[in-house]
Amino acid sequence: xxxTHTVVGEEGVPNTSRGLIKxxxxxxxxxxxxxTPLFQFILLSICFPMWGMAASMNxxxxxxxxxxxxxxxxxxxFVQSAFYGGYFLVAIPASRVIRRTSYKTGLLIGLSVYxxxxxxxxxxxxxxxxxxxxxxxxxxxxxxxxxxxxxxxxSSMIGPRxxxxxxxxxxxxFTAFGFLGGALLGKFLVFTDGDALHERVADASSxxxxxxxxxxxxxxxxxxxxVILVLLLVLVVLIAITQYPHSKPLRTDATEQKASIGExxxxxxxxxxxxxGIVTQFLYVGMQTALWSFTIRLALVLDDGLNEKEAAxxxxxAFIAFFVGKFVANLLMTRVDEDLVLVVYSxxxxxTILYVVAAPNFTSVYAAIVASALLGPCWxxxxxxxxxxxxxxxxxxxxxxxxxMSIIGGAVIPALQGLISDATGSMRFSFIVNxxxxxxxLVYFLVLRRRVGGERxxxxxxxxxxxxxxxxxxxxxxx
Numbered sequence: 001x002x003x004t005h006t007v008v009g010e011e012g013v014p015n016t017s018r019g020l021i022k023x024x025x026x027x028x029x030x031x032x033x034x035x036t037p038l039f040q041f042i043l044l045s046i047c048f049p050m051w052g053m054a055a056s057m058n059x060x061x062x063x064x065x066x067x068x069x070x071x072x073x074x075x076x077x078f079v080q081s082a083f084y085g086g087y088f089l090v091a092i093p094a095s096r097v098i099r100r101t102s103y104k105t106g107l108l109i110g111l112s113v114y115x116x117x118x119x120x121x122x123x124x125x126x127x128x129x130x131x132x133x134x135x136x137x138x139x140x141x142x143x144x145x146x147x148x149x150x151x152x153x154x155s156s157m158i159g160p161r162x163x164x165x166x167x168x169x170x171x172x173x174f175t176a177f178g179f180l181g182g183a184l185l186g187k188f189l190v191f192t193d194g195d196a197l198h199e200r201v202a203d204a205s206s207x208x209x210x211x212x213x214x215x216x217x218x219x220x221x222x223x224x225x226x227v228i229l230v231l232l233l234v235l236v237v238l239i240a241i242t243q244y245p246h247s248k249p250l251r252t253d254a255t256e257q258k259a260s261i262g263e264x265x266x267x268x269x270x271x272x273x274x275x276x277g278i279v280t281q282f283l284y285v286g287m288q289t290a291l292w293s294f295t296i297r298l299a300l301v302l303d304d305g306l307n308e309k310e311a312a313x314x315x316x317x318a319f320i321a322f323f324v325g326k327f328v329a330n331l332l333m334t335r336v337d338e339d340l341v342l343v344v345y346s347x348x349x350x351x352t353i354l355y356v357v358a359a360p361n362f363t364s365v366y367a368a369i370v371a372s373a374l375l376g377p378c379w380x381x382x383x384x385x386x387x388x389x390x391x392x393x394x395x396x397x398x399x400x401x402x403x404x405m406s407i408i409g410g411a412v413i414p415a416l417q418g419l420i421s422d423a424t425g426s427m428r429f430s431f432i433v434n435x436x437x438x439x440x441x442l443v444y445f446l447v448l449r450r451r452v453g454g455e456r457x458x459x460x461x462x463x464x465x466x467x468x469x470x471x472x473x474x475x476x477x478x479x
Contacts, residue, residue: 012034020241045174051147062076074415110145115236116139149397152171185224298356329341337449345377
């Protein structure tokens with residue numbers, strides 16, 4: 001910032017960065033702002049559907065690639081492994097770039113690399129091998145790692161501290177539109193009417209006919225990425241011309257505080273609640289990815305009369321349920337504390353997954369859709385609550401990056417579920433993995449509630465001790 005000689009008071013300092021669309025909020029010493037700049041917050045939140053769209057397209061691609069390349073459930077889950085592996089490898093480097101530059105720079109890098117990854121899909125469709133498509137998805141994930149590392153932490157910081165968790169939950173609500181949009185693009189631009197693709201491939205009368213069917217199917221995967229490219233380019237331009245706040249903690253002379261990577265990691269590793277939050281987020285992302293990756297497969301397995309386009313309707317329903325669950329959770333969080341909301345949601349999630357596993361009929365698909373509703377507030381609340389336990393805000397960017405790295409759960413849990421499905425021959429039973437993930441979320445938020453309750457008791461005791469007359473001798477009754 002160019003405010004090196006400005007003393008930071010309670011009122012904060014103005015934004016002096018460049019941009020045609022101005023930011024009127026004032027930067028406070030702890031990195032938060034005195035108000036939430038509405039246009040900047042909305043534009044930032046519009047970035048959230050872009051990774052939701054990419055993630056839900058993976059669920060479409062898994063079904064398409066399984067038929068085209070004749071893959072097992074375990075092998076088809078490597079779509080998610082390539083995607084979330086990119087997140088894992090790039091999150092820390094992305095956080096250091098953001099640390100040295102700005103959140104806005106992180107957003108622009110992420111969107112630009114995302115564009116490049118989408119472009120790579122076009123030569124990949126000509127080469128027509130599974131590994132080349134995985135490389136394209138890995139490139140998209142690198143861009144998304146920059147984008148999520150920037151946007152999730154930024155959303156929690158771009159306004160008053162007391163509303164950080166609610167702000168991130170509102171931004172994450174936009175993600176649901178991305179999930180839904182990706183599923184709709186897949187249903188209407190990738191899948192076709194008639195027999196299921198795997199049946200048409202199996203019934204091909206010659207190798208030439210089989211090649212023609214699979215080539216056409218791969219070609220249709222390009223259509224959604226053309227739409228995504230247009231949206232990304234518009235976002236890049238709008239963010240580039242908008243003035244964004246730095247939202248980083250300041251010294252009293254308004255210069256940004258710095259922390260080395262060694263000091264940061266040492267601090268975070270000593271924070272046991274933060275480390276538990278990382279494990280919880282790992283399991284949550286894995287559960288979300290696995291649940292949605294196999295929703296279409298579950299419908300196809302339980303009803304032989306469905307094709308991929310018809311089965312995709314259940315994935316769309318799952319994304320709508322996710323949005324509804326998130327919206328209801330946001331309303332609840334304005335009335336009760338977020339920890340209690342997550343305790344109730346995760347307990348209901350466990351019961352719903354048990355039904356998916358136990359029900360020997362198509363109603364288990366509907367139960368999986370209900371489970372999607374109960375995912376709603378998880379990511380944003382785990383993320384914001386875990387950032388909140390980082391008391392020294394110099395470590396916020398790297399802490400946020402490590403939370404983003406936990407997205408690698410999306411590479412592990414679906415592969416584990418696919419392995420169980422292949423080993424047992426039961427897609428329904430494989431959902432048992434999600435039961436343990438919901439249980440971990442339940443335990444984490446029970447611990448947080450107990451911790452917050454303990455802090456309140458200590459604060460009340462301290463207030464009592466400081467009150468006039470608190471140093472009197474105890475009465476016989478008190479003894």
